[in-house]
Amino acid sequence: MIYNFYEKMFTGLVENTWKITSLKETGGGLRMTLDPTPGMEMRTGDSISVNGVCLTVVETGSSVAFEISPETMRSTNLGELKVNNRVNLERALRLSDRLGGHIVTGHVDGIGAIIAKKKAGDYTFYTFEAPADILKYTVKKGSVAVDGISLTVNGLDSGSFSAAIIPHTLTATNIGKKGPGDRVNIEVDIIGKYIEKLLNFSQDKDTKLMGLLREEGFAK
Known part of the structure; x- marks a missing residue:
């Protein structure tokens, strides 16, 4: 298993x-x-x-x-x-492999689009427009997969996130050939989804427990 x-x-x-x-x-x-x-x-x-x-x-x-x-x-x-x-x-990852990036499932959460690409020294900064249901799992300094590339979120606002791409990634992947207007596959860090589910489950159980306690007169 x-x-x-x-x-x-x-x-x-x-x-x-x-x-x-x-x-x-x-x-x-x-x-x-x-x-x-x-x-x-x-x-x-x-x-x-x-x-x-x-x-x-x-x-x-x-x-x-x-x-x-x-x-x-x-x-x-x-x-x-x-x-x-x-x-x-x-x-696919083998049990003996090192996890050098972050956990990626290959199940895309949505499609985003490159809205800005700017060179700054050795780095190239990309800004990606993304739907709200993707951005809610995106945190600054957290991980996100863009077209299968593990990236670190550098900046975040209400409608987009940005990442700094190093020269090696530009040449070793296809992102260097892409620019504003190009659409990309986005997968958020699955750990955030698990945390959300656990919190919702816990809150739901707490709500039911409090309701039962009120019915029995043990809580107001």
């Missing part, structure tokens, strides 16, 4: 970017084929983070293919990809 839990977890540390060689419609979905780069082995059935979306490898060999469901196309930016675009790739 523990193995299955980690089998589909990621860290947000992109291993490589591969070029899309073909996109074919398949009954409302999409079959995406990539040109593989040596040194990143994949097997049929493997779970791979593709631009932050957990997909299953359906074919390997001279090319690697994934099938994207209609729901995934609607809820992520994968349906907007074009041939020759590069996608961020990360293989």
